[in-house]
Amino acid sequence: MDLRNVGVESPLLSMLEDMLELSEEAEKGGRNNPSRAYVRDAKAMAATPADVVEYPDRYLFVVDMPGIKGSEMRVQVENDNVLVVSGERRREKGKEKEEGVQYVRMERRVGKFMRKFVIPDNADKDAISAVCQDGVLTVTVPKYPPPQPKRPKTIEVKTA
Template identity: 70%
Template sequence: MDFTNFGFDSRLLSTLQDMLDFPDDHEKPTQNNPTRAYVRDTKAMAATPADVKEYPNSYVFIVDMPGIKATEIKVQLENDNVLVVSGERKRDKEKDEKEGVKYLRMERRVGKFMRKFVLPDNANMDAISAVCKDGVLQVTVEKLPAPEPKRPKTIQVKLA
C-alpha cells in the first residue's frame, strides 16, 4: 500500500508499514520483523492445547484437533527430533452462502492448529504412531531401550 500520496514522511511511512506488516514490493525489509507466516504459526501453536505423558516405555502426546478429519492431520518429524502436529479446520463459505447462512455468533476456532515438541534423546524416531478418535489425536513415541552399563575391561598384565 502506498502511503506517500497522503503526505507522510519516510520515517513515519516505514514505521506504519512495520506496524501494519504491509509488504513493500520495491524495497527489502530493513528490520528483522517476524513474517506473517511466523505470526500465524505462533498463534496456531498458542491456541492448540496438548498434554504430554511419560510412561516407562513411551511418550504420549495428546492434542485436541476438533472438527479436523484424521486424513487432514499431519504428523511429521523435523530436524530429526522435533515432532510437529498440524491441521486446519475450515469453514465451508460456499455452502453457507448457498444455504443463506448468517452467523449470529462464531466462537469455535477456525484456522490452523499446530504444535511442536522437541523429543528427548531416548525417543525412538523410528517407532512413532498416531491415532485420532473423537477429535483427539494421540501420538505415541516409543523409548529406546536403556543402554547396557559398560562392563569393566580387563587388561592382561605382561611380565617385562
C-alpha cells in the same frame, strides 16, 4: 483503532485488527517486525492445546483437534528432533448460502493449526505412531531401552 471499544467483538474483527496493526508497524520502517507468516504460525500454535506425558517406555503427545479428520492432519519429524503436528480446519460449506441463515457467533477456530515439540534424545524416531480418536490425536514416541551398564573387563595377568 480498537473495535472492542465500540461494542463489536468477533474473531474475524480481532484478526483484521491484528493485520492492520502489523501493516502500521511495517510502514514505520521497523526492521525487526515479525512477518505475517510468523504471526499466523504463532497464533496457530497457541490455539492448539496439547499434553505431553512421559512413561517409562514412551512419550505421548496428546493434541485436541475436534472436528478434524485424520486425513486432514499431518505428523512429521523435522531436523531429526522436532515433532510437528499440523493441519487445517475448514469452515462448513453451504450454511451461509441457505436462505435466512447467518452466523450469530463464530468462536470455533478455522484455518491452519500447528504444534511443534522437541523430541528427547532417547526417543526412537523410527517407531513413531499416531492415532486419532474422538477428535484427540495421540502420537506415541517409544523410548530406546536404557543402555546396559558396562561390565568391567578383566584382564588376565600373566607371569613371566
